[in-house]
Amino acid sequence: MAALLEIENLTRRFGGLLAVDRVSGRVEQGELVGLIGPNGAGKTTLFNLISGFTPPSEGTVRFGGETISGLKPWRVARRGLGRTFQNLRIFPNMTVFDNVSVGAIGAVGHSPWRSLFRGGRGESDAKAVSERTWAALERVGLAGQGHELAANLSYGKRKYLEIARALALGPRLLILDEPAAGLNDSETADLASFIRGLHAEGMTVLLVEHDMTLVMGICQRVMVLASGRKIADGTPEHIRRDPAVLEAYLGGDEEDAA
Numbered sequence: 611m612a613a614l615l616e617i618e619n620l621t622r623r624f625g626g627l628l629a630v631d632r633v634s635g636r637v638e639q640g641e642l643v644g645l646i647g648p649n650g651a652g653k654t655t656l657f658n659l660i661s662g663f664t665p666p667s668e669g670t671v672r673f674g675g676e677t678i679s680g681l682k683p684w685r686v687a688r689r690g691l692g693r694t695f696q697n698l699r700i701f702p703n704m705t706v707f708d709n710v711s712v713g714a715i716g717a718v719g720h721s722p723w724r725s726l727f728r729g730g731r732g733e734s735d736a737k738a739v740s741e742r743t744w745a746a747l748e749r750v751g752l753a754g755q756g757h758e759l760a761a762n763l764s765y766g767k768r769k770y771l772e773i774a775r776a777l778a779l780g781p782r783l784l785i786l787d788e789p790a791a792g793l794n795d796s797e798t799a800d801l802a803s804f805i806r807g808l809h810a811e812g813m814t815v816l817l818v819e820h821d822m823t824l825v826m827g828i829c830q831r832v833m834v835l836a837s838g839r840k841i842a843d844g845t846p847e848h849i850r851r852d853p854a855v856l857e858a859y860l861g862g863d864e865e866d867a868a
């Protein structure tokens with residue numbers, strides 16, 4: 611059976627810079643996979659290639675057995691690929707509910723606003739958007755703050771707001787770009803159990819993270835990028851001992867791998 615996500619020889623050049631260099635790999639349905647690598651390794655570019663935000667120079671991305679490389683981000687999203695961003699993309703002057711409903715609208719279509727003008731199917735679309743949005747807010751623990759402005763949420767809660775927006779899409783694959791960045795140790799531990807919980811419910815997750823404890827603690831498999839190339843792909847135990855990883859990612863300092 612085809613993997614949920616398959617990338618093949620994915621390559622992206624920025625002028626003379628090879629940001630992602632012939633990377634291949636797969637994520638199976640139900641997996642929780644980590645993607646790590648030093649600064650500038652190409653992790654975010656790889657995410658952008660997968661989610662349609664950056665077109666590949668070469669190579670293909672298949673999702674659910676279909677080629678999605680070259681599609682616009684919203685088309686990729688509608689096929690069931692939800693993602694968050696390293697730099698939070700939140701509208702501070704909109705309510706928490708409205709921020710998340712953007713994701714639900716992406717899944718239901720562009721028609722909820724039709725109810726304002728024509729009624730008919732628009733009304734059921736609007737109801738579906740509302741239900742999806744509240745369910746996503748409930749799942750991340752923000753339902754009680756749905757009517758507040760996003761600007762009033764703490765930084766940690768804004769992270770969950772982003773995740774809720776991706777969940778509202780009803781994704782088959784959830785891609786998280788550095789969700790623990792800026793969180794303290796206890797917030798990171800909470801995030802770890804939250805991601806574990808999603809995974810236990812059947813969500814397939816691809817996680818880019820600098821926090822090694824988080825990645826090694828929750829991921830079943832870890833892919834390592836360095837200078838745009840995939841240099842390792844295996845269980846956390848395997849990755850911890852891989853000399854190429856220690857050399858490239860940790861600068862040969864085994865202490866940091868713990």
Ligand SMILES: Nc1ncnc2c1ncn2[C@@H]1O[C@H](COP(=O)(O)OP(=O)(O)OP(=O)(O)O)[C@@H](O)[C@H]1O
Nearest residue numbers: 624627628629647648649650651652653654655656
């Ligand atoms: N739009 C762009 N134009 C030019 N160069 C870019 C662009 N986006 C990324 N790069 C370059 O591509 C390389 C990979 O960057 P990328 O952000 O994907 O790495 P990363 O592994 O996500 O790094 P970090 O961990 O610091 O976020 C870097 O050298 C970066 O400067």
